[in-house]
Amino acid sequence: MAQGSQEHVPFRGDRSGAGTPVDPVALRSAWEENRRWIAAVLLAHKPAWADLEDLLQEVASTLVASSADLRDPASLRSWLRTVAINAARLAGRKGRLRNHRSLDLPADGPHAVREPSDTLPAAPAVLAVAEEATRIGELAMALPDGYREPLLLKAVQGLSYRQIGQILGLPETTVETRIARARRMLRDQTQALTGEASGRISEEGRLA
Amino acid sequence: MSTHEAQGIPTGDERELLMSRAIDGRASASDWNRLEAIGAREPGLWRDLALAQRDQRQLEVFVARATQLADAVELPEAPRPLSFQQRLRTFSVWGGWAVAAVVALAVLGPSLNPGGNSNQNGNTAGIVPVDLSNFRGEELLSKALERGREDGTVPGELADGYLIRANPLGTGQGYEVVYVRPIVVKRRVNNLLHFPSVDEAGNPLPQPVPLGPAFTSVPRRAL
Numbered sequence: 001m002a003q004g005s006q007e008h009v010p011f012r013g014d015r016s017g018a019g020t021p022v023d024p025v026a027l028r029s030a031w032e033e034n035r036r037w038i039a040a041v042l043l044a045h046k047p048a049w050a051d052l053e054d055l056l057q058e059v060a061s062t063l064v065a066s067s068a069d070l071r072d073p074a075s076l077r078s079w080l081r082t083v084a085i086n087a088a089r090l091a092g093r094k095g096r097l098r099n100h101r102s103l104d105l106p107a108d109g110p111h112a113v114r115e116p117s118d119t120l121p122a123a124p125a126v127l128a129v130a131e132e133a134t135r136i137g138e139l140a141m142a143l144p145d146g147y148r149e150p151l152l153l154k155a156v157q158g159l160s161y162r163q164i165g166q167i168l169g170l171p172e173t174t175v176e177t178r179i180a181r182a183r184r185m186l187r188d189q190t191q192a193l194t195g196e197a198s199g200r201i202s203e204e205g206r207l208a
Numbered sequence: 209m210s211t212h213e214a215q216g217i218p219t220g221d222e223r224e225l226l227m228s229r230a231i232d233g234r235a236s237a238s239d240w241n242r243l244e245a246i247g248a249r250e251p252g253l254w255r256d257l258a259l260a261q262r263d264q265r266q267l268e269v270f271v272a273r274a275t276q277l278a279d280a281v282e283l284p285e286a287p288r289p290l291s292f293q294q295r296l297r298t299f300s301v302w303g304g305w306a307v308a309a310v311v312a313l314a315v316l317g318p319s320l321n322p323g324g325n326s327n328q329n330g331n332t333a334g335i336v337p338v339d340l341s342n343f344r345g346e347e348l349l350s351k352a353l354e355r356g357r358e359d360g361t362v363p364g365e366l367a368d369g370y371l372i373r374a375n376p377l378g379t380g381q382g383y384e385v386v387y388v389r390p391i392v393v394k395r396r397v398n399n400l401l402h403f404p405s406v407d408e409a410g411n412p413l414p415q416p417v418p419l420g421p422a423f424t425s426v427p428r429r430a431l
Contacts, residue, residue: 031283039275052274056281064283129269136263137270154232155264155271161232177221180228186267187260 022067030076031063037156037167038084043141044149045088058087077167139189143182150175151182227257231264353391366390 035056042055062083070076140151153164161179165172226243229235235243247253343351356362370388377384403412 028283035278035281036275039278040271043271043274053277053281056278057284060281060283064285129266130273133266133269133273136266137274140267140270151267152271155267156275157268157272176225176228180221180224183228183231183260183263184224186263187256190259190263 027064027067031060034077034080035060037153037159038080040152040156041081041084041149041167042088044152045085047088047092048141050088050091055084055087055091059084062087077163078169081167081169136186136190139186139193140182142189143185147178147182147185150178151186154179223253227253227260230257231261356393361394362391363394364392366392 038059039052039056042052042059046052046055059080063080070079140148142148143151150164150168150170153159153167154161161172161175165175168175170178222242223246226235226239226246229239230243243253243257353362353365357364369390371385372388373386374383375385376382400417401414402417404415405413407413
């Protein structure tokens with residue numbers, strides 16, 4: 001399914017704004033349309049050990065609680081991103097306070113707790129693809145802020161540059177440039193890991 | 209000329225942008241011409257393009273795996289607004305006290321000044337000053353009823369009360385009784401409603417009370 005294909009999400013039956021009840025069907029439709037990329041945003045910002053599903057639930061709860069106050073459906077995506085980032089940062093602060101870093105298993109990475117289906121025996125080729133995807137994903141998660149999030153969003157199936165620009169609040173050309181640079185950084189890192197150093201990227205991410 | 213070229217983006221970025229467009233399947237014919245021109249000078253371009261495409265596909269697999277749980281996360285139930293029945297219950301709990309307080313204030317208003325001086329300056333016309341400390345609750349209620357009868361807000365009181373509880377006093381003589389004292393009050397309301405039916409959720413459905421000479425029953429609730 002194409003993510004975010006609907007440009008305006010009226011939560012109220014007559015699109016008139018305040019004074020009319022929230023349309024639960026439109027609200028649910030908006031959530032189902034956006035939740036995949038919201039998960040990608042959370043992935044880009046959450047601490048490694050934080051539970052993605054819990055954070056998604058928090059965003060969903062905030063959407064329901066605030067739906068009556070959402071006046072501008074066109075800004076829904078950027079608002080949802082802000083909610084998601086706040087949820088991820090709050091989880092980070094809570095985690096630091098509780099000092100769980102050394103106690104919790106990371107939600108991602110080689111020591112992650114997997115669903116039962118992930119532990120079933122798989123064909124070697126499938127395992128190889130999964131391992132390589134995990135390796136690339138971990139490299140992507142280590143990219144600098146400002147590059148990691150647009151690159152992950154571009155990897156969400158069906159999300160266009162324009163929609164990513166709406167989510168990030170950036171012009172489409174800026175999104176395109178950042179994704180291109182992020183891909184270059186990622187390629188250089190994978191080449192460096194396999195002993196094929198390219199050395200064509202500066203510390204601040206500028207391309208040579 | 210692309211937007212980025214017009215903005216003076218460096219050549220290194222142009223190479224990556226062209227590759228990025230090719231990866232996403234959005235490179236134009238002129239983009240491909242530029243890529244071929246760069247590739248003719250720099251054969252490593254095609255290898256970089258292949259590696260970048262591979263990285264993108266694997267990143268898509270990674271993101272799809274990591275975010276697939278999102279499909280199972282549903283919106284929580286919105287907190288339902290108080291049903292009519294719940295609102296009525298709240299009203300019935302506090303409404304009586306509110307009415308009693310209003311009646312008491314109407315009767316005793318000027319005497320409630322913090323200074324305790326009931327003869328202070330101000331509009332006291334028609335209000336009898338009363339010192340609260342001189343009256344017990346029952347006496348205050350009697351005063352309120354007396355005042356209500358005078359101004360017409362308490363037309364009367366039913367003769368028979370309803371006994372709730374009666375306990376013998378410790379002295380051996382007499383009883384302590386708790387009973388309902390049915391006082392008839394008259395108020396002005398904006399709407400007169402009754403609830404002859406309920407909706408599918410069991411909430412009472414308000415309907416205007418049909419008024420006329422034949423109406424004799426007391427409405428369940430005036431709002």
